[in-house]
Amino acid sequence: MAKNYPAFVNATGVIAKILDKIKVAATPERFTQDFLATELGFPGGGSKAFIPLAKKLGLLASDGTPTDRYKQFRNTNDSVSKAAMAEAIKTAYADVYLRNEYAHSLSKNDLTGLIMEMTGLEKGNKTIGAICGTYEALKTFADFKASPAKSDQLDDPKGNINNPLGGEVVDAEDLKLNLSYTINLVLPKTDDVAVFNAIFKSLRENLLKK
Numbered sequence: 614m615a616k617n618y619p620a621f622v623n624a625t626g627v628i629a630k631i632l633d634k635i636k637v638a639a640t641p642e643r644f645t646q647d648f649l650a651t652e653l654g655f656p657g658g659g660s661k662a663f664i665p666l667a668k669k670l671g672l673l674a675s676d677g678t679p680t681d682r683y684k685q686f687r688n689t690n691d692s693v694s695k696a697a698m699a700e701a702i703k704t705a706y707a708d709v710y711l712r713n714e715y716a717h718s719l720s721k722n723d724l725t726g727l728i729m730e731m732t733g734l735e736k737g738n739k740t741i742g743a744i745c746g747t748y749e750a751l752k753t754f755a756d757f758k759a760s761p762a763k764s765d766q767l768d769d770p771k772g773n774i775n776n777p778l779g780g781e782v783v784d785a786e787d788l789k790l791n792l793s794y795t796i797n798l799v800l801p802k803t804d805d806v807a808v809f810n811a812i813f814k815s816l817r818e819n820l821l822k823k
Contacts, residue, residue: 620705624659625746643677670701695756
Protein backbone atom coordinates (compact mmCIF):
# COMPACT_ATOMS: atom_id res chain seq x y z
CA MET A 614 0.00 0.00 0.00
CA ALA A 615 1.24 3.47 -0.81
CA LYS A 616 2.36 5.31 2.30
CA ASN A 617 0.33 8.47 1.85
CA TYR A 618 -2.72 6.94 0.21
CA PRO A 619 -5.86 5.65 1.96
CA ALA A 620 -5.90 1.90 2.57
CA PHE A 621 -6.44 -0.31 -0.46
CA VAL A 622 -5.69 -3.65 -2.10
CA ASN A 623 -5.50 -4.11 -5.84
CA ALA A 624 -7.50 -7.35 -5.83
CA THR A 625 -10.66 -5.76 -4.43
CA GLY A 626 -12.79 -8.71 -5.48
CA VAL A 627 -11.32 -10.97 -2.79
CA ILE A 628 -12.16 -8.68 0.14
CA ALA A 629 -15.79 -9.75 0.55
CA LYS A 630 -14.87 -13.42 0.01
CA ILE A 631 -12.19 -13.33 2.71
CA LEU A 632 -14.43 -11.49 5.17
CA ASP A 633 -17.21 -14.02 4.59
CA LYS A 634 -14.77 -16.83 5.39
CA ILE A 635 -13.50 -15.05 8.50
CA LYS A 636 -17.03 -14.92 9.89
CA VAL A 637 -17.41 -18.71 9.76
CA ALA A 638 -13.84 -19.90 10.40
CA ALA A 639 -12.43 -20.35 13.89
CA THR A 640 -10.39 -17.43 15.20
CA PRO A 641 -6.67 -18.27 14.89
CA GLU A 642 -4.03 -17.39 17.46
CA ARG A 643 -2.28 -15.45 14.70
CA PHE A 644 -3.64 -14.53 11.28
CA THR A 645 -0.79 -15.50 8.96
CA GLN A 646 -0.32 -16.03 5.24
CA ASP A 647 -0.53 -19.78 5.93
CA PHE A 648 -3.89 -19.34 7.68
CA LEU A 649 -5.14 -17.18 4.81
CA ALA A 650 -4.04 -19.74 2.23
CA THR A 651 -4.72 -23.04 4.00
CA GLU A 652 -7.65 -22.43 6.32
CA LEU A 653 -9.48 -19.72 4.39
CA GLY A 654 -8.52 -20.95 0.92
CA PHE A 655 -6.83 -17.85 -0.53
CA PRO A 656 -3.30 -18.79 -1.64
CA GLY A 657 -3.14 -16.26 -4.49
CA GLY A 658 -0.65 -13.41 -4.49
CA GLY A 659 -3.42 -10.80 -4.69
CA SER A 660 -4.88 -12.06 -1.42
CA LYS A 661 -1.68 -11.45 0.56
CA ALA A 662 -2.34 -7.71 0.71
CA PHE A 663 -5.39 -8.42 2.88
CA ILE A 664 -3.30 -8.85 6.02
CA PRO A 665 -1.80 -5.32 5.93
CA LEU A 666 -5.30 -4.03 5.20
CA ALA A 667 -6.72 -5.93 8.20
CA LYS A 668 -4.05 -4.36 10.42
CA LYS A 669 -5.00 -0.89 9.22
CA LEU A 670 -8.62 -1.74 9.99
CA GLY A 671 -7.68 -2.73 13.54
CA LEU A 672 -8.88 -6.29 13.00
CA LEU A 673 -5.35 -7.59 13.56
CA ALA A 674 -2.58 -6.41 15.86
CA SER A 675 0.84 -5.67 14.40
CA ASP A 676 1.93 -9.28 15.02
CA GLY A 677 -1.17 -10.70 13.34
CA THR A 678 -3.05 -11.49 16.54
CA PRO A 679 -6.84 -11.08 16.08
CA THR A 680 -8.15 -8.15 18.13
CA ASP A 681 -11.42 -7.70 20.00
CA ARG A 682 -12.70 -5.89 16.92
CA TYR A 683 -11.96 -9.01 14.86
CA LYS A 684 -13.99 -11.08 17.32
CA GLN A 685 -16.82 -8.55 17.31
CA PHE A 686 -16.87 -8.64 13.52
CA ARG A 687 -17.35 -12.43 13.75
CA ASN A 688 -20.25 -12.02 16.18
CA THR A 689 -23.44 -13.75 15.05
CA ASN A 690 -25.38 -10.64 16.06
CA ASP A 691 -25.46 -8.79 12.75
CA SER A 692 -25.70 -5.40 14.46
CA VAL A 693 -22.56 -6.04 16.52
CA SER A 694 -20.66 -7.32 13.48
CA LYS A 695 -21.59 -4.37 11.26
CA ALA A 696 -20.87 -1.83 13.98
CA ALA A 697 -17.40 -3.33 14.40
CA MET A 698 -16.70 -2.98 10.68
CA ALA A 699 -17.95 0.60 10.68
CA GLU A 700 -15.47 1.43 13.44
CA ALA A 701 -12.76 -0.44 11.52
CA ILE A 702 -13.40 1.62 8.40
CA LYS A 703 -13.27 4.88 10.33
CA THR A 704 -9.94 3.76 11.80
CA ALA A 705 -8.36 2.79 8.47
CA TYR A 706 -9.74 5.83 6.64
CA ALA A 707 -9.25 8.42 9.37
CA ASP A 708 -7.84 10.94 6.87
CA VAL A 709 -10.88 10.52 4.65
CA TYR A 710 -13.20 11.15 7.61
CA LEU A 711 -11.25 14.24 8.59
CA ARG A 712 -12.28 15.70 5.23
CA ASN A 713 -15.86 14.42 5.37
CA GLU A 714 -17.28 12.82 8.50
CA TYR A 715 -20.08 11.31 6.42
CA ALA A 716 -17.83 9.78 3.78
CA HIS A 717 -19.83 6.54 3.92
CA SER A 718 -22.88 8.44 2.65
CA LEU A 719 -21.11 9.78 -0.45
CA SER A 720 -22.01 8.50 -3.89
CA LYS A 721 -19.29 6.63 -5.79
CA ASN A 722 -18.64 9.70 -7.94
CA ASP A 723 -18.34 11.98 -4.91
CA LEU A 724 -16.10 9.48 -3.14
CA THR A 725 -13.89 9.27 -6.21
CA GLY A 726 -13.66 13.05 -6.29
CA LEU A 727 -12.68 13.17 -2.63
CA ILE A 728 -9.95 10.53 -3.12
CA MET A 729 -8.66 12.37 -6.18
CA GLU A 730 -8.44 15.56 -4.16
CA MET A 731 -6.57 13.77 -1.35
CA THR A 732 -4.09 11.89 -3.51
CA GLY A 733 -3.62 14.28 -6.40
CA LEU A 734 -4.17 11.41 -8.81
CA GLU A 735 -6.22 11.78 -11.97
CA LYS A 736 -9.59 10.18 -12.62
CA GLY A 737 -9.15 6.76 -14.18
CA ASN A 738 -5.94 6.02 -12.30
CA LYS A 739 -5.85 2.38 -11.16
CA THR A 740 -4.93 3.37 -7.62
CA ILE A 741 -8.00 5.59 -7.37
CA GLY A 742 -10.12 2.66 -8.50
CA ALA A 743 -8.44 0.34 -5.99
CA ILE A 744 -8.95 2.73 -3.07
CA CYS A 745 -12.61 3.33 -3.87
CA GLY A 746 -13.19 -0.35 -4.63
CA THR A 747 -11.63 -1.41 -1.33
CA TYR A 748 -13.68 1.12 0.61
CA GLU A 749 -16.93 0.11 -1.09
CA ALA A 750 -16.24 -3.60 -0.52
CA LEU A 751 -15.68 -3.04 3.19
CA LYS A 752 -18.72 -0.79 3.47
CA THR A 753 -21.08 -3.63 2.51
CA PHE A 754 -20.18 -5.27 5.85
CA ALA A 755 -20.76 -2.11 7.92
CA ASP A 756 -23.61 -0.23 9.56
CA PHE A 757 -22.56 3.27 10.56
CA LYS A 758 -25.72 3.84 12.59
CA ALA A 759 -25.26 0.80 14.82
CA SER A 760 -23.79 1.29 18.30
CA PRO A 761 -20.49 -0.53 18.82
CA ALA A 762 -20.63 -3.30 21.41
CA LYS A 763 -18.45 -3.17 24.50
CA SER A 764 -16.18 -6.12 25.14
CA ASP A 765 -17.65 -6.63 28.61
CA GLN A 766 -21.10 -6.94 27.07
CA LEU A 767 -19.92 -9.77 24.85
CA ASP A 768 -18.09 -11.75 27.52
CA ASP A 769 -19.12 -10.65 30.99
CA PRO A 770 -17.00 -12.20 33.77
CA LYS A 771 -19.70 -11.44 36.35
CA GLY A 772 -22.10 -13.88 34.78
CA ASN A 773 -24.56 -11.26 33.64
CA ILE A 774 -27.02 -12.24 30.97
CA ASN A 775 -26.42 -10.74 27.54
CA ASN A 776 -29.34 -9.97 25.26
CA PRO A 777 -28.52 -11.67 21.90
CA LEU A 778 -30.49 -8.95 20.11
CA GLY A 779 -28.14 -6.24 21.32
CA GLY A 780 -30.17 -4.85 24.23
CA GLU A 781 -29.01 -3.94 27.70
CA VAL A 782 -27.12 -6.40 29.86
CA VAL A 783 -29.33 -7.84 32.59
CA ASP A 784 -27.78 -8.32 36.02
CA ALA A 785 -28.39 -11.93 37.02
CA GLU A 786 -29.05 -10.84 40.61
CA ASP A 787 -31.80 -8.48 39.48
CA LEU A 788 -33.53 -11.09 37.35
CA LYS A 789 -36.60 -12.36 39.23
CA LEU A 790 -39.01 -14.96 37.93
CA ASN A 791 -42.65 -15.20 38.98
CA LEU A 792 -43.84 -18.76 38.47
CA SER A 793 -47.30 -20.28 38.90
CA TYR A 794 -48.25 -23.93 38.96
CA THR A 795 -51.36 -26.10 38.96
CA ILE A 796 -51.77 -29.11 41.26
CA ASN A 797 -54.01 -31.93 40.05
CA LEU A 798 -55.03 -33.85 43.15
CA VAL A 799 -56.62 -37.31 42.91
CA LEU A 800 -58.35 -38.08 46.18
CA PRO A 801 -58.82 -41.66 47.41
CA LYS A 802 -62.26 -43.14 47.67
CA THR A 803 -62.89 -43.07 51.41
CA ASP A 804 -65.39 -41.78 53.93
CA ASP A 805 -62.70 -41.28 56.56
CA VAL A 806 -62.40 -37.50 57.16
CA ALA A 807 -59.05 -38.01 58.88
CA VAL A 808 -57.52 -39.12 55.55
CA PHE A 809 -58.59 -35.89 53.84
CA ASN A 810 -57.35 -33.80 56.79
CA ALA A 811 -53.94 -35.48 56.57
CA ILE A 812 -53.72 -34.86 52.80
CA PHE A 813 -54.55 -31.17 52.98
CA LYS A 814 -52.33 -30.64 56.02
CA SER A 815 -49.41 -32.10 54.08
CA LEU A 816 -50.18 -29.86 51.08
CA ARG A 817 -50.31 -26.77 53.27
CA GLU A 818 -47.02 -27.55 55.03
CA ASN A 819 -44.97 -28.76 52.07
CA LEU A 820 -46.27 -27.06 48.91
CA LEU A 821 -48.25 -23.99 49.80
CA LYS A 822 -45.72 -22.25 52.02
CA LYS A 823 -44.12 -19.07 50.60
